[in-house]
Amino acid sequence: xxxxxxxxxxxxxxxxxxxxxxxxxxxxxxxxxxxxxxxxxxxxxxxxxxxxxxxxxxxxxxxxxxxxxxxxxxxxxxxxxxxxxxxxxxxxxxxxxxxxxxxxxxxxxxxx
Amino acid sequence: xxxxxxxxxxxxxxxxxxxxxxxxxxxxxxxxxxxxxxxxxxxxxxxxxxxxxxxxxxxxxxxxxxxxxxxxxxxxxxxxxxxxxxxxxxxxxxxxxxxxxxxxxxxxxxxx
Numbered sequence: 001x002x003x004x005x006x007x008x009x010x011x012x013x014x015x016x017x018x019x020x021x022x023x024x025x026x027x028x029x030x031x032x033x034x035x036x037x038x039x040x041x042x043x044x045x046x047x048x049x050x051x052x053x054x055x056x057x058x059x060x061x062x063x064x065x066x067x068x069x070x071x072x073x074x075x076x077x078x079x080x081x082x083x084x085x086x087x088x089x090x091x092x093x094x095x096x097x098x099x100x101x102x103x104x105x106x107x108x109x110x111x112x
Numbered sequence: 113x114x115x116x117x118x119x120x121x122x123x124x125x126x127x128x129x130x131x132x133x134x135x136x137x138x139x140x141x142x143x144x145x146x147x148x149x150x151x152x153x154x155x156x157x158x159x160x161x162x163x164x165x166x167x168x169x170x171x172x173x174x175x176x177x178x179x180x181x182x183x184x185x186x187x188x189x190x191x192x193x194x195x196x197x198x199x200x201x202x203x204x205x206x207x208x209x210x211x212x213x214x215x216x217x218x219x220x221x222x223x224x
Binding site for chain 1: 116143145152153154155156157160162170171202209210211212213214215216217218
């Protein structure tokens with residue numbers, strides 16, 4: 001089936017630093033979604049991207065839909081302790097598919 | 113709106129027992145999904161539904177059954193619980209089938 005390769009697997013950063021993570025695929029995706037999951041909770045949608053090249057922000061978070069349609073990037077600026085969690089990318093490959101494919105997540109730790 | 117709700121939050125089953133995980137949404141979404149999440153992994157799709165009376169298998173359907181008699185509810189049935197079904201189960205819904213999915217808080221199931 002479809003696979004999304006998400007990197008890095010984990011990150012330890014100092015509070016105030018910027019963070020970048022990405023998601024790649026060998027096949028084309030028509031929609032990219034970025035989620036954050038905190039311990040014991042369900043994933044919460046952060047940003048949705050629908051067009052190749054699209055750049056969308058949500059507060060300190062910015063995500064981009066790669067122009068090849070095979071990748072997406074998430075940046076967090078000026079990290080704070082509450083950014084801690086696991087960030088997942090997910091995508092729809094289109095062609096009538098209603099199934100969302102998920103990456104394995106990037107675990108973010110912020111050192112105060 | 114309560115969004116997506118799931119019950120129970122936790123459950124311990126013995127091998128061979130059966131149970132139903134409940135999921136409900138009050139957003140009038142047509143599309144509903146069941147995922148399982150194992151430690152360190154992304155979410156894997158078990159079953160999904162595109163509307164009342166219509167269900168289809170996802171990536172990992174074996175050992176599970178679903179039904180969708182109303183727009184609001186999408187229960188997941190485990191008939192003969194096995195240790196391999198120990199996982200966290202998430203229900204999600206979306207309006208369009210290729211858009212943003214909203215998740216419930218999850219059910220943590222242990223089979224011993």
